[in-house]
Amino acid sequence: MSEPRQHKDWTPATLASLQAYGKWLWIECPNCGRREARTLAQYVIRFGGELTGEDFARRLRCSLCGRKGLVLQIPNEQGQVGERHMEPFPQK
Numbered sequence: 001m002s003e004p005r006q007h008k009d010w011t012p013a014t015l016a017s018l019q020a021y022g023k024w025l026w027i028e029c030p031n032c033g034r035r036e037a038r039t040l041a042q043y044v045i046r047f048g049g050e051l052t053g054e055d056f057a058r059r060l061r062c063s064l065c066g067r068k069g070l071v072l073q074i075p076n077e078q079g080q081v082g083e084r085h086m087e088p089f090p091q092k
Helices: 015-021 041-047 052-059
Strands: 024-028 035-039 072-073
Touching: 015 041, 015 052, 035 041, 041 052, 052 072
Parallel strands: none
Antiparallel strands: 024 035, 024 072
């Protein structure tokens, strides 16, 4: 499988840049479909802000089925163009 082509100015998102964009994200298992909202601060403290989102996702393991390598999803933006209202962190 070939590597995807990337724009020459493209840089991968880091945990710090994801945290600056929004304070949390969805983590989903492509195997069993488990989906959880997680705050980013705990992972920035544990792994450091310079870890790429891609490398972070590879490290994660599903607590339901055990699969390693999960999918990160930024919460949806809501509102009018020019306004930024992030989807609120889900209540349990």
